[in-house]
Amino acid sequence: AQSVTQLGSHVSVSEGALVLLRCNYSSSVPPYLFWYVQYPNQGLQLLLKYTSAATLVKGINGFEAEFKKSETSFHLTKPSAHMSDAAEYFCAVRNTGNQFYFGTGTSLTVIP
Amino acid sequence: DAGVTQSPTHLIKTRGQQVTLRCSPKSGHDTVSWYQQALGQGPQFIFQYYEEEERQRGNFPDRFSGHQFPNYSSELNVNALLLGDSALYLCASSLWGAGYEQYFGPGTRLTVT
Numbered sequence: 001a002q003s004v005t006q007l008g009s010h011v012s013v014s015e016g017a018l019v020l021l022r023c024n025y026s027s028s029v030p031p032y033l034f035w036y037v038q039y040p041n042q043g044l045q046l047l048l049k050y051t052s053a054a055t056l057v058k059g060i061n062g063f064e065a066e067f068k069k070s071e072t073s074f075h076l077t078k079p080s081a082h083m084s085d086a087a088e089y090f091c092a093v094r095n096t097g098n099q100f101y102f103g104t105g106t107s108l109t110v111i112p
Numbered sequence: 113d114a115g116v117t118q119s120p121t122h123l124i125k126t127r128g129q130q131v132t133l134r135c136s137p138k139s140g141h142d143t144v145s146w147y148q149q150a151l152g153q154g155p156q157f158i159f160q161y162y163e164e165e166e167r168q169r170g171n172f173p174d175r176f177s178g179h180q181f182p183n184y185s186s187e188l189n190v191n192a193l194l195l196g197d198s199a200l201y202l203c204a205s206s207l208w209g210a211g212y213e214q215y216f217g218p219g220t221r222l223t224v225t
Binding site for chain 1: 116143145147152153154155156157160162167168170202204206208213214215216217218219221
């Protein structure tokens, strides 16, 4: 069975500081992993995806994530936080049957 | 190119009533999935439609049903509404097959009173 765990329901960083949002997955097969962002009262927007190609995945808005099989992790990072990055972030894993499993989300606050 | 669209945007219903939510997938997509997102939670998978058939279903009761039309659009129906059905309902479209990401619509906010 597939699942994801997001460590830290709330993360606060200063503007310009490193953003690190943690995600660990559980999967019996090589996973497809995704990060989505959700702004208030909106749907989810895809940030990036891992589909067994390069382990370092670059996404939109300067975000990237590294797939580490040995740690079963897929943490999301951004070198320098911007005020516009404040949002809810969801990690998700997709099973072979096209079903997505989402984590409980991490709310990112950026302090000016 | 229009993305995923959903209607209505907001809906208020009374306990016991029935509701229908609609979704049009992104152009070129053939698969539609529905999710329920309760306040402060991640989306929970309800079911997925491909080729007008329900292909997968999450842990939701039979009160939740759906349909996919030949043009790939989809409906989510919920009968005998409960207060706990209040949530944001998200539709996502994708291409059937390995490795394809889902594109989400803006959601329908359902409030059951």
